[in-house]
Amino acid sequence: MNDETDAGYLEYVSGRIPALRRLAFLLGGDEHQADDLVQETITKLYAKWPHVAKVDNVDAYVHTMLVRAFLDEKRRGWWRVSLRGAPPERPAPPPASSDEKTVLRAALKRIPARQQAVLVLRFLCDRSVADVAQLLGCSEGTVKSQTSHGLNALRRILGDRVGGAL
Missing domain, CATH: 1.10.1740.10 (RNA polymerase sigma factor, region 2, helix turn helix motif)
Known part of the structure; x- marks a missing residue:
């Protein structure tokens, strides 16, 4: 250049x-x-x-x-390349907390990546269905179904912790 x-x-x-x-x-x-x-x-x-x-x-x-x-x-x-001479020490898991951000982050990590991306883009980044569809290269219907499946998965994972919030 x-x-x-x-x-x-x-x-x-x-x-x-x-x-x-x-x-x-x-x-x-x-x-x-x-x-x-x-x-x-x-x-x-x-x-x-x-x-x-x-x-x-x-x-x-x-x-x-x-x-x-x-x-x-x-x-x-799991097969990502690691350029370390020895495996890294695993950090201690964070102490159990009722902090909503920690609970939500842990729940998000348990759902499929595509659903996670859709939920983050839709609700944390405040993107429209059309914007998310364009970003992910899929149809608006797919975004809607991924949103529905992702929210249902979060409801199952979080159970009574969120009440009616989701």
Whole structure:
């Protein structure tokens, strides 16, 4: 890329990092995973920047890239490559807490990644059904059904903890 293209990329990314980190954190619930997702997304964005810079809605394109990176990571499962010499020590589980955020985050991690992404985008990021369908590359009906299935799964997992909140 030339200097002008690099400058456009750097300007865009510098202004969007906080919003991308927030979305990544809402999707994954872990700061380190959020940083990894953002890094992966902006690296891929750099490679495609000359093309992406000409798109009408760059933010929507980048959000789609981020959500797809999240879903891809969930699909990789146990065989993800680890570049460590020894396995990391597992942190102690957080103490049992009635904190609603902790309970909700734990419940979200127990539902399928696609349902998790739909619920986060719809309710935590306040996106419309059409926006979520465009981000995920599926129909609005799929978003609606994934929302329904995800909320039902959360109700089963959370049981009486939320009363009628979901």
